[in-house]
Amino acid sequence: MKALRLMLIIIMIVSCFSMVACVADANCDEGHDLNERCVCTRCNQVIHNMGNGCICQRCSAPEHTEEDGVCTKCNRLLSINGSTFTLGLYPQSKVTDTSLIDILNQSAGEAPSYSQKGEWISYGYYKYGAVEYYAWYIDKEYNGEKYRGVIFSDYRPSSTINSGSSSATYQDDNGYLEQTVYWFKYEPIRWSVVKQNNGKALAVSQLILDSQCFYTDRNTRENGNKTIYANNWEQSSLRQWLNNDFYNAAFSDNQKNAIIAESLDNKTTAYDGSYNDYANCQNNTTDNVFLLSYKDVTDTALGFNSSNLRKWSTDYAKAQGLYSSPNVDYKGLWWLRSADSNTSSMVALVNPIGTTGNQYVNTTSYGVVPAIIVNI
Template sequence: MRRVCMRTIRKFLVVLLVAVMILSSSAIAVSAKTEENVLFSVGDVMEFGEYPQSQVTEEALVEELNNQELNWISYDYYSGNGDYGSAVKSDYMKYADIEFSGEKYRAVMFTQYRPDQSEHDFENGSYMQQSNGYAVDIVYWFKFEPIKWRVLNPDTGLVICETILDSQPFQNEVYYKADEFMFSAHYADAEFTIPANAYISSSLKVWLEEVFTETAFSQTEESLIYQNAHLISIEESTNTDYGFDADKQAEDIQRMRNGSDYAKVQGLQIHEDEVGAGNSFWWLGDEVSIYQLESAVCYSGSANRAIGVSCTYIGVCPAININLSEIEYDFIIDTGDGTPEKYTYKYGQQITETEEPTREKYVFKGWDTEFPATMPAADTTIKAIWAPDTSVCRIRYVGRVTKGVTNERIAAYTITAESGVSAIQFSDEDTTFTFNRKNSFISGNLTKTGVLSITAYDINNDVLTAEQVKSGAEVSYEIWKIAVALSEGDYKVRTRVEEPEETWELINCAYVYTMVYDMAEVDESMVVSATPESAISQRAVLNPVTIVTSDKVLRLRITTTFSDGTSRILSYSPTSTSVEYTDNGDGTANWILNTKFTYSDDVDEQVQKWTVWYRASGDTSWKETAKTFEVMVTKYDPFKEEEFEIGYAPYTITDVIGPETAVVSEYTEIIVKTTDDVTKIRVTNENGISTTYMATSANINCVDNGDGTLTWTVRYRFSTAGTSTWGVQCRGSTWSAITDAERFVVTVTEKA
């Protein structure tokens, strides 16, 4: 009898000790009153600290982050064999933090799914990470972002997170014991002295005060915190003075919380019920029953749930007591001059409005957001909006590079323009050429289009430096090199500055370039004739061209211009491996040019007109003659009758079956049927971004159907949510065109 009483007394003393410690801890928060927090009100949202939250999904950024050197650190998460007391730490889940381009990111990777309870094993159970769309052995990236807090008590500085930031168990190690009366209890230690659901001795308290605090706050920020990160109680979660419903059974929207992407990769459970869809449970700091259960807020907003303390899928919504009156925020004014001005204010302080900024050759149009009168409770940046001043000319010089231009033909020009120019236009009374950084357009009476390349140079004291700078470097001026056919006359050269382009510079301030032909003497007797062996030639198949010249000709060149403005130039000398040269002994020579003709347009055939050029003894430049020849270049052998049993032309897509719906980052299938001569296919979105596949590529299953067709099954993951149109092309010797039959529309949604 005495033994039973003593054991009961020991249990009572342990519980009493824990209760005293909890009450002592609670008293700390109450003592944090400050009279200067009057600017904040209950329900105000403020920013303080940073924590990994949103997942990085931009493919280019993910690729750059993956190329960085990483220092992986184990989370030391637990797993066991399913029995209480079996939980042990291991390194199956790791993280790595880096700073890149002024931002901080966290990488997360795991080799096993996190068990739903700390003592569970890897083989049996449900895995919330998998349900949330995450997979093993893949690196996921999350961006550190400001933590948003809701003010509960301005007097004590009590604030609580607006978002569930993480997912952690209340107690990592749980031990089970039943006494002689068959009463069972759960403990946090193997000696059965500490209740498993006592917050004061919980692993979650340690995690909040150490791991979370170290991750979320700088040393300066920590100095402003009265009480460390902790959980609020049931009493606090039903305090109407804090904005909560007094009824803990009520579905209170103020108690509802959803989780960040980072919390989801940790294993947070997401609920899809009609009430509180997308929300999750989050821990409270009150024990519920005999050591086993801990209180929590339900996804529906009720504060009456009891959860097993070792569950890993319950959210953590930290609270802190902070000196609200001492928090300072950065106010940054970015006028676009490369040196933003930074000021520091406390919440509610009046902001000194800056003078209207000025910028050479631009007009100030206002700020991207309204200039605040007082400081918000968050770091704030406002940016100046500028429009180009169209009353100034940004062209410095226009010159022709190509020598010996005696008629209207493609020639190279350089334009020295201020950096930042987005488009350049040549125009006379009849013709307009427009060049931008990606494409060239033409309107007017010319049939030839222009080709653009941009080379950037730094200009100091009006002199081009000898060293070419890298693309994207900061420079004063850029050299635009264009290829265009101009007739003689005056051209006005103007610029646009911004995208989207609003207006051109005024016509009366344009740079005037005068085009004058060179006077080059051409001796037409130097080239007697030019004749291809066949007037019809299969693409990329040898078709020799015989040219009879004077024996004084040292080199030959044949040129043509395709419909997209690009040129093909083939040059030859008597010793070229592709030339059979014969001196006829009568002052003439025969040149047999072993030539293969090709083209890049998506047509079955193309008529090409070639012009013959020469260089003779004493010539310092090429001379363009009037001698020309034409060749019809075809896709197929013109001398062979093709019969296709299945009724399809070569290099043909016969069917495309795309998904109607998909989920971001989850695999779906695109089915493409082609003729069996196709060697590659590619999938292109409406922005022109393509992915190319061969039959042996990863995520491709290519099956020969045995009837002259192939079936390509593409396992594809869409990276962006929304509705978009996609096209499919195939390749034989060139890419096919995309018609409506090769397009499909897909609606991609975010992960649940």
């Protein structure tokens, strides 16, 4: 009886081995017999010939390795879907779930002040023409999601030179009150493709994501022996903000690899399109994140019109003090990078009705609509 059981076990083991050997290498010891799609006609394995890139050299099929919507090998954006895609995360919708707010408040600790800020970070926002400590944020993760807490001990004036009174800000008009912590969820940034060529796409955020001044001061300044006008894009605080604060908050390292920094034309793109002194004195810049130019948004070949230039804004942008016109469904103004033709302290922008205009650089209540060029 015992011998019989042993024999049965041996037979089972042997048959198991032969079965495995049969499936793994059925008739392919001498090599596979691949069809035009790199599938072996005998064992059905797919054997691509990848070489260095992510495209098979035999059948031309792509084989990317995706992480955060970007291939880790060739740095191409893989999340593109027709003329839109998502890339990066940024605080957008206000959190309204009170139990979640309680949990986030507990993890953030005491509300910050100049002398006791804990983990809160000062925005470095202006009041009376200088940086003051009254606006703070903190980033927290909970249940695999990321959130940003925001508190203002005083209102953020809509111009860098004003006081933080409720009559000088749009924060309270948007429903965000001083001395109160608000939480915003980091959500995928949606982009619209404006132009594609040579494996690159110019894309612009579908929403106004933030509210920032173009430069903190209206006055002309001297840098060494060079005169810098307040409407200079290269030397603007908004260019620094986009390429540091925004770029680092929004994109993972892998996503940054998909973003291409290209030389931007800053000379011929002044408001009204003319070649003038304020544009002529500017250098071209090479930026990861930038603003569209006056020339871009008035170029009909790029498909812009007064309807699609109107932009909705996020809750987070409104909490930062964005001016949201009550007449056109809360569509805000947003900056372009082009200097005004006549006034050194003014820059071009898009109005709430989707037409172009110009405004003072140190206004903090105008929207930021980032643009990027991505590898596709």
